[in-house]
Amino acid sequence: xxxxxxxxxxxxxxxxxxxxxxxxxxxxxxxxxxxxxxxxxxxxxxxxxxxxxxxxxxxxxxxxxxxxxxxxxxxxxxxxxxxxxxxxxxxxxxxxxxxxxxxxxxxxxxxxxxxxxxxxxxxxxxxxxxxxxxxxxxxxxxxxxxxxxxxxxxxxxxxxxxxxxxxxxxxxxxxxxxxxxxxxxxxxxxxxxxxxxxxxxxxxxxxxxxxxxxxxxxxxxxxxxxxxxxxxxxxxxxxxxxxxxxxxxxxxxxxxxxxxxxxxxxxxxxxxxxxxxxxxxxxxxxxxxxxxxxxxxxxxxxxxxxxxxx
Amino acid sequence: xxxxxxxxxxxxxxxxxxxxxxxxxxxxxxxxxxxxxxxxxxxxxxxxxxxxxxxxxxxxxxxxxxxxxxxxxxxxxxxxxxxxxxxxxxxxxxxxxxxxxxxxxxxxxxxxxxxxxxxxxxxxxxxxxxxxxxxxxxxxxxxxxxxxxxxxxxxxxxxxxxxxxxxxxxxxxxxxxxxxxxxxxxxxxxxxxxxxxxxxxxxxxxxxxxxxxxxxxxxxxxxxxxxxxxxxxxxxxxxxxxxxxxxxxxxxxxxxxxxxxxxxxxxxxxxxxxxxxxxxxxxxxxxxxxxxxxxxxxxxxxxxxxxxxxxxxxxxxxxxxxxxxxxxxxxxxxx
Amino acid sequence: xxxxxxxxxxxxxxxxxxxxxxxxxxxxxxxxxxxxxxxxxxxxxxxxxxxxxxxxxxxxxxxxxxxxxxxxxxxxxxxxxxxxxxxxxxxxxxxxxxxxxxxxxxxxxxxxxxxxxxxxxxxxxxxxxxxxxxxxxxxxxxxxxxxxxxxxxxxxxxxxxxxxxxxxxxxxxxxxxxxxxxxxxxxxxxxxxxxxxxxxxxxxxxxxxxxxxxxxxxxxxxxxxxxxxxxxxxxxxxxxxxxxxxxxxxxxxxxxxxxxxxxxxxxxxxxxxxxxxxxxxxxxxxxxxxxxxxxxxxxxxxxxxxxxxxxxxxxxxxxxxxxxxxxxxxxxx
Numbered sequence: 001x002x003x004x005x006x007x008x009x010x011x012x013x014x015x016x017x018x019x020x021x022x023x024x025x026x027x028x029x030x031x032x033x034x035x036x037x038x039x040x041x042x043x044x045x046x047x048x049x050x051x052x053x054x055x056x057x058x059x060x061x062x063x064x065x066x067x068x069x070x071x072x073x074x075x076x077x078x079x080x081x082x083x084x085x086x087x088x089x090x091x092x093x094x095x096x097x098x099x100x101x102x103x104x105x106x107x108x109x110x111x112x113x114x115x116x117x118x119x120x121x122x123x124x125x126x127x128x129x130x131x132x133x134x135x136x137x138x139x140x141x142x143x144x145x146x147x148x149x150x151x152x153x154x155x156x157x158x159x160x161x162x163x164x165x166x167x168x169x170x171x172x173x174x175x176x177x178x179x180x181x182x183x184x185x186x187x188x189x190x191x192x193x194x195x196x197x198x199x200x201x202x203x204x205x206x207x208x209x210x211x212x213x214x215x216x217x218x219x220x221x222x223x224x225x226x227x228x229x230x231x232x233x234x235x236x237x238x239x240x241x242x243x244x245x246x247x248x249x250x251x252x253x254x255x256x257x258x259x260x261x262x263x264x265x266x267x268x269x270x271x272x273x274x275x276x277x278x279x280x281x282x283x284x285x286x287x288x289x290x291x292x293x294x295x296x297x298x299x300x301x302x303x304x305x306x307x308x309x310x
Numbered sequence: 311x312x313x314x315x316x317x318x319x320x321x322x323x324x325x326x327x328x329x330x331x332x333x334x335x336x337x338x339x340x341x342x343x344x345x346x347x348x349x350x351x352x353x354x355x356x357x358x359x360x361x362x363x364x365x366x367x368x369x370x371x372x373x374x375x376x377x378x379x380x381x382x383x384x385x386x387x388x389x390x391x392x393x394x395x396x397x398x399x400x401x402x403x404x405x406x407x408x409x410x411x412x413x414x415x416x417x418x419x420x421x422x423x424x425x426x427x428x429x430x431x432x433x434x435x436x437x438x439x440x441x442x443x444x445x446x447x448x449x450x451x452x453x454x455x456x457x458x459x460x461x462x463x464x465x466x467x468x469x470x471x472x473x474x475x476x477x478x479x480x481x482x483x484x485x486x487x488x489x490x491x492x493x494x495x496x497x498x499x500x501x502x503x504x505x506x507x508x509x510x511x512x513x514x515x516x517x518x519x520x521x522x523x524x525x526x527x528x529x530x531x532x533x534x535x536x537x538x539x540x541x542x543x544x545x546x547x548x549x550x551x552x553x554x555x556x557x558x559x560x561x562x563x564x565x566x567x568x569x570x571x572x573x574x575x576x577x578x579x580x581x582x583x584x585x586x587x588x589x590x591x592x593x594x595x596x597x598x599x600x601x602x603x604x605x606x607x608x609x610x611x612x613x614x615x616x617x618x619x620x621x622x623x624x625x626x627x628x629x630x631x632x633x634x635x636x637x638x639x640x641x642x643x644x645x
Numbered sequence: 646x647x648x649x650x651x652x653x654x655x656x657x658x659x660x661x662x663x664x665x666x667x668x669x670x671x672x673x674x675x676x677x678x679x680x681x682x683x684x685x686x687x688x689x690x691x692x693x694x695x696x697x698x699x700x701x702x703x704x705x706x707x708x709x710x711x712x713x714x715x716x717x718x719x720x721x722x723x724x725x726x727x728x729x730x731x732x733x734x735x736x737x738x739x740x741x742x743x744x745x746x747x748x749x750x751x752x753x754x755x756x757x758x759x760x761x762x763x764x765x766x767x768x769x770x771x772x773x774x775x776x777x778x779x780x781x782x783x784x785x786x787x788x789x790x791x792x793x794x795x796x797x798x799x800x801x802x803x804x805x806x807x808x809x810x811x812x813x814x815x816x817x818x819x820x821x822x823x824x825x826x827x828x829x830x831x832x833x834x835x836x837x838x839x840x841x842x843x844x845x846x847x848x849x850x851x852x853x854x855x856x857x858x859x860x861x862x863x864x865x866x867x868x869x870x871x872x873x874x875x876x877x878x879x880x881x882x883x884x885x886x887x888x889x890x891x892x893x894x895x896x897x898x899x900x901x902x903x904x905x906x907x908x909x910x911x912x913x914x915x916x917x918x919x920x921x922x923x924x925x926x927x928x929x930x931x932x933x934x935x936x937x938x939x940x941x942x943x944x945x946x947x948x949x950x951x952x953x954x955x956x957x958x959x960x961x962x963x964x965x966x967x968x969x970x971x972x973x974x975x976x977x978x
Contacts, residue, residue, distance in 0.1 A: 202410060203418040208372055209410075210430045210481065211403030214395060220429075224420045299420060300465040357831035470920055500694035501858065502917045502936075505902035509916050527832060530904025557906040571836035573865035575888055575903055581843070582865065584836035588801045 008292055012285040019281035020071060023274050024064055032056075033268035037080050054080060067274070076278065077271030079264075086275040090257060094242060094279075097249070097256030100172060101241045104179035109234065112184035116191025117226075121218065123196065131188055138185025147178040147251035164253035175252040179245060183237060190233045194226040201225070228298050235291030239284040243276065323348050323521060324369075324406070324489060328381035329391070331361075331368045331545075338592050339364050340545045341381060343619065346489065351515065351522040353536030353553065355529060355568070359589050360542040362525045366491045370406060371398045404434045407482035411494035413474035417466035424462030427481045434485035449480040453510060472503035476510065483514060490515065491523040496531060508535060529572055533557050541565045544590055544600035547619060551626040561622070562630050563605045599631070607632050650819060650852045651706065652682040655715035658701050671925045675701040677876035677932075678715070680951075685819065686850040690867030690884060692860055692899070696924055698876040699856045703822045706854050707739050708732055719820070737767045740813035744825035746805035750797040756808045757783060757793040763815040782811040786841060803834035807841065814849060821846075822854045827862055839865055860903045864888050869959075872896045875924055875932040878951050882960035892954065892962045894937050931965070939966055 027033075034050045035042075051057050055066065070077060076086045119131040154174060155163035162171050198204065199222055207221045208214070237244075246258035253259070257276060264272035296303050322345045331339035339361045346352045354362040367373050369383035369390060383390040385401060393401075402408070410416040418426060427449060428442040437445055443462070450458030453476040466474055475495060482490055492511060496504035512535060515522050526532050532539055533553055540550040541562065549562035560566045570583035587604040590596055596603050598613040605612065611631045619629045658676040676698040683689045693699040704710040706717055708724035717724050719739065725731035743749050751759055761779035764770055770778065783793045786807040797805055806826060813821060826842070827835040843866055846853060857863050863870055864884050871881040872895065880893040891897040898915040917936045922928055928935050934944040943965055951963040 202412060202416045205367075205372055206408075206410065206416045206478070206481075207418065207429075209370065209402050209408040211399045211401070211433050211485065212429060213399050221418050221421070225418070228420075300422075301419060301467045357833060472920055500921070501860070501899055501902050502694065503920060504904075505914060505916045506918075508904075509914075528904060529832070529906050533906040534904045534908070568832055569906065571833045572906070573836070573839065573861040575861055575864060575900070575905060579865060579885070582836040582840050584840055585833040586837070588803065588834065589831070 008289055012289055015285050016278065016281045020068070020274065020278055021064070023277040024067060027268070027270055027273060028060060028063070033080060033270055036268045050080075071278070076275045079272050080269050081267055081272075086271040089272055090260065090275050090279060093255065093257045093260050096166065096254070097242060097245055097258060100175050100179065100248070100254060100256065101245055103172070104176045104183065105237055105241060107176070107180045108183035108187055108237065111180065112187025113191045113230065115184070116188040116230075117195055117218075117223075119188065120192045120195030120199065128192075131192070135185035135188045138181045139189070141182075143178055143182055143247050144251055146181060147175070147248055150174050150178060151251070164251075166254055171252075171254075175245070175248045175254055178248050178251070187230070187233055187237075191226065191230050194229040195222060197229075198222045198225040224298065228295065231291055231294045231298065235287045235294070238290065239287035242283050243280040322346070323386055325384045326365065326369055326382070327384075329365060329368060329383060330380045331364055331373065332378045333376060336593050338545050339368065340616070342542075342545075342547055344540060344547060344550075346521055346523060348488070349515075349519050349521050350538065351524065351536045353532035353539040354523065354525045354542060355527065355532050355539060356542035357527055357568075357589055359544070359592065361545040362542045363493050364545075365542075366408070366493065366523060366525065370402055370408065370491070372402070372408075399433075403430050403482075403487075404485040405487055406489045406491060407485055407487035408491045408493065409475070409478045409482050409495050412471075412498045413478045413495075414466055414469075414471055414498075416478060417474055419466055422463050422465055423469070423477045427462075427477070427484055430481050430484035445484070446480075449483055450477075452483065452514065453477075453480045454506075455480070470503075471499055472507060475499065475507050479507075479510060479514065483518070486518070487520060489521040489523060491525070493525045494527070495524070497526070497528070504531070511535070529557070529569060541568070544595060545592065546600065546616070546629060547627070548601065548629045549627065550619070555626065561626070561628050562601075563607050563632075564601045567604075599629075648685050649682050650685045650687075650720060651854075652680075652718045653702075653706060653715065654680050654718075656680070656702070656705055656712045656717065657714040658698070658705060658710065659713050673923075673925045674876050674927060675924060676705065676712075679873075679876075679878050680715075681871060681878070681881065683820070683852045683854065685852055686846070687868045688846060688853040688855050688866055690855045690857070690863035690870040691873055692857060692863050692870060693873030694858060694921055696875070696921055697873040698924070699873050700824055702873070703741070703824050703854055703856050707736075707741055707822050709741070734767075737763070737769075737816040738818050739820045739822070740816070740818045742806075742809055742813055742821060742823040742826045744828050746802065746809045747797055749809050750805060752797055755794050755796055756788075756800065756805075760793075760808060760812045760815060763812060767816055769816060779811075779815065782815055783808070786811045786814075786845075787837075801834070802830050803838055806830065806838055810838075810841065810845065814845065817849065818851065820852045820854075822856070824856045825858070826855075828857065828859065835862070842866055860888065860899065872899065875921060875927060877932055877963060878961070879933065879964070880960070880962045881951065883958055886958050886960065892960065892967045893964050894939050894966070895933050898938075931963075941965065 034047045034054070034056060038047050038050055055063060058066070078084060079086055079089055115131050119128040122128050151163045151174065154161045161173055165171050204217060204221060207217045212220065242257055243261065245254070245256060246261060248254070249256045249258035250262055260272065261276045264276065325345040327343050329339060329342040330337065342361070342365050344365070354365065356362045364373070368377065368379045371390060371393065373379065379391055381391060385405060388397065388401070390398065390401065417423065424443070424446050427446045431437045431442045431445055435445070446462055447458045450461060455461055455473060455476050466477070469477065490511070495511065496507050499507060508531065511522065514520070522535070524532060524535050536553045538550070539553045539556045540547045541556070541564065542548065543564050549556065549560065549565045556565065557569065560569055564585070567583070567585035571585060573582060585604050590600055590603070598615060599605070599617050602608045602612040609632060617629045617631045619627045622628050656676055656679045657674065660673045660675055661670045679702065681689060691699045691702060701710065705712050708717065708727050711727065719735065725735060750756065757776070757779050760783055761775050764775045764778065780790070780793060788804060788807060792800060792804060797808070800808065823842070827838050830838060839862055845851065846866070853866070855863060855866050867884040869882065870884045870887045871878050872893065873879070874895050880887065880891065880896045887896065888900055891900045898917045901913070901915040915938065917938070919936050922935065930946045931937070931940070931944040931949050934940040937944065947965070949963045949965050951961045954960050954962050954967055
């Protein structure tokens with residue numbers, strides 16, 4: 001188990017390092033931050049001073065070296081725009097984003113998984129067809145279209161809810177709904193197919209043949225098996241908690257991490273972008289680790305290690 | 311239609327009459343009449359699609375919801391067709407237990423085998439806690455799984471196929487059943503392991519006075535285990551007789567064809583007498599006798615109505631209008 | 646014996662196998678120094694339980710898998726390495742039939758097209774004649790003209806296996822490896838295909854390596870039979886003799902355990918204890934000794950070799966308890 005742990009964590013570290021490197025390369029290649037931040041009319045000496053101050057004149061490998069070294073020390077640089085620490089800037093946005101994504105995740109799980117289970121148990125029924133139709137609609141409609149449509153209906157036409165901003169809990173309703181619809185649809189579909197697969201397995205018949213009441217067959221035998229593939233999707237969703245709301249935050253002017261990212265990219269605010277990417281990579285990798293451990297917990301076949309086999 | 315007296319079933323316990331099953335309008339079981347007595351070993355033999363497994367799954371309410379089941383399946387007077395889930399759950403795993411073909415996939419991969427046996431013990435014997443553990447251990451010992459105490463905490467993938475079938479048998483015995491329905495219990499296993507499992511089934515059956523329904527495509531397995539055999543073809547019983555008589559002197563052309571199809575293990579090798587053609591599609595059964603298109607003795611009489619099971623001699627039932635002379639009996643020899 | 650077509654000398658094959666996700670790699674010896682030869686037009690049946698190495702043997706005989714030790718020779722020549730042009734040319738003369746015909750056929754093509762394909766690939770015969778030759782072969786294996794135009798999924802299991810046979814025979818091979826070719830078929834269909842195989846074998850004077858767990862089917866088609874246990878040949882001999890009077894304790898158990906419809910009076914079934922050990926954990930000495938009802942102290946330490954026991958019948962047995970001189974009459978009961 002220790003070996004397993006070390007290998008997984010080692011792999012996670014490598015993934016993060018690759019993401020950081022990739023971000024560095026892409027951002028450096030896509031335009032001169034000095035020019036963009038200082039504006040096109042800035043005199044050349046101002047730009048030169050800016051470049052010198054931020055180390056942009058150093059050879060690229062040295063910049064990378066400094067940058068990587070700083071990251072290892074937990075120093076992620078300062079925003080080129082207002083000189084504040086990037087970590088601080090990002091950190092203050094995290095709770096704002098979580099205020100949307102956490103309730104959304106809870107509702108996705110609360111809606112999607114039971115809907116998928118229900119659809120699987122009543123395969124071919126009206127309810128199944130409705131759930132499946134809704135779920136196709138749910139994950140084919142892009143979130144910006146969905147968000148704008150919701151704004152149009154509930155804010156513009158009906159005037160029930162605000163169209164954007166972050167002033168009260170009412171402002172969160174539309175963005176949360178937008179996030180929930182797509183995610184719940186994916187989850188429902190996945191859960192349904194996982195359940196159907198499991199229900200067709202011989203051991204389900206064995207459980208029934210043993211006299212286990214149908215409800216207990218579902219809860220005690222089918223769900224633990226169906227949970228294995230479903231966990232993958234939920235894990236992926238956990239990975240998107242912090243940066244998965246970029247579009248929705250933009251549509252609803254919600255000042256979270258996603259908005260910050262959009263602004264920072266537009267401004268070539270390298271430190272901030274890198275800080276966010278690092279955060280994204282870290283959450284993704286962490287959620288993957290969690291999923292792996294959950295697998296081990298849920299599926300004894302993956303737990304098997306040397307010497308235990310009979 | 312069904313003449314119970316002629317088959318001499320000792321105190322009938324489980325009786326199927328007119329059991330019919332259809333899926334999406336396609337009938338796969340056409341009114342099966344069959345009974346099994348206390349402590350008896352009944353074999354059900356046939357090829358895929360003959361309905362031998364469906365018969366028992368239908369009787370125990372184990373078919374998917376879309377299956378339409380009619381007719382009757384009575385266990386000592388309790389009707390099981392259309393019975394409430396509570397009634398069925400008490401019978402299944404209690405008075406009637408089942409084991410299946412591929413034991414490894416028939417066990418839940420994420421639950422310890424001890425847990426899976428414990429479930430049956432708590433459902434049917436009302437045991438709990440330490441009593442479950444003790445009884446599960448006793449069952450493991452009974453079915454010959456060494457190191458029972460420790461192995462109860464193992465998962466199915468940690469066992470071989472043969473051991474998993476032993477686990478399945480232990481689980482089936484947990485409810486102290488009167489009848490064990492074994493659906494191709496040794497088909498997925500190697501020959502030497504198959505012999506062990508058949509031995510085990512026979513010995514627990516004797517020990518517990520349990521009746522056995524053995525469903526198999528393997529004539530040898532059936533012959534060595536069963537007192538009485540029913541041969542099924544295309545959703546019907548075509549012949550039924552005491553095992554020794556059926557294998558020594560099969561009378562239905564299909565039963566005879568099946569026996570001749572089996573390559574002998576000894577004696578002179580000669581071309582196998584195979585049955586021509588293929589098993590008919592249940593959606594397009596031939597008119598009259600379903601076996602007629604493959605039958606070497608076919609006559610006009612076969613093409614009218616499907617022949618009914620009647621009793622040409624005490625203890626035997628036969629669904630054939632021809633009753634062919636036993637001319638090719640000589641071809642049949644000890645395998 | 647007729648002219649030797651294929652010889653295998655001291656074939657061994659070892660796999661590395663990992664236990665669990667990160668377990669250490671253990672060596673699994675799937676086939677252990679096996680030698681045999683097959684004459685033209687002769688069928689060698691191989692019986693064994695799962696894990697006995699019989700399928701690995703079949704793949705090595707065709708050169709689909711290289712042996713770690715030993716050598717396979719086909720008409721006196723070593724088999725070229727798999728994948729080379731020379732190997733492909735030779736493959737026209739050696740064909741393989743698997744258990745699952747649906748997996749061996751292309752779902753998207755009518756079967757007649759697939760049967761013609763080997764002729765196109767190996768550029769055999771006049772291209773104008775090829776469809777007709779495919780049709781003749783399909784008719785030979787018992788397909789109707791109407792069935793020839795169908796797709797694999799529109800045929801029954803038995804018909805598909807007939808198609809696979811027809812395709813294998815298109816290049817007029819000398820040697821056919823059949824790995825459990827009828828195991829997935831129902832008894833009545835199995836008999837049809839077994840009959841067909843026996844007919845085709847004499848008609849095309851095919852040599853075959855016929856691998857199966859089913860003793861009855863193996864006896865029906867084989868000239869000689871070899872019994873495998875944990876990668877070893879434990880007994881080999883004439884098919885009828887071997888099943889009538891098995892000498893190795895394992896063969897005896899196998900034969901006695903095969904269920905039959907009519908028992909001879911007084912027959913005692915030998916039920917072996919335990920299960921075949923994991924090939925990764927081969928017992929020392931004779932690999933069968935832990936399950937052998939007759940094992941002696943010597944069997945635990947010294948592995949027996951496959952030696953002729955009777956010059957007349959060509960029987961070979963690997964057992965310390967079977968003396969080379971032992972004739973069938975004074976054999977221990």
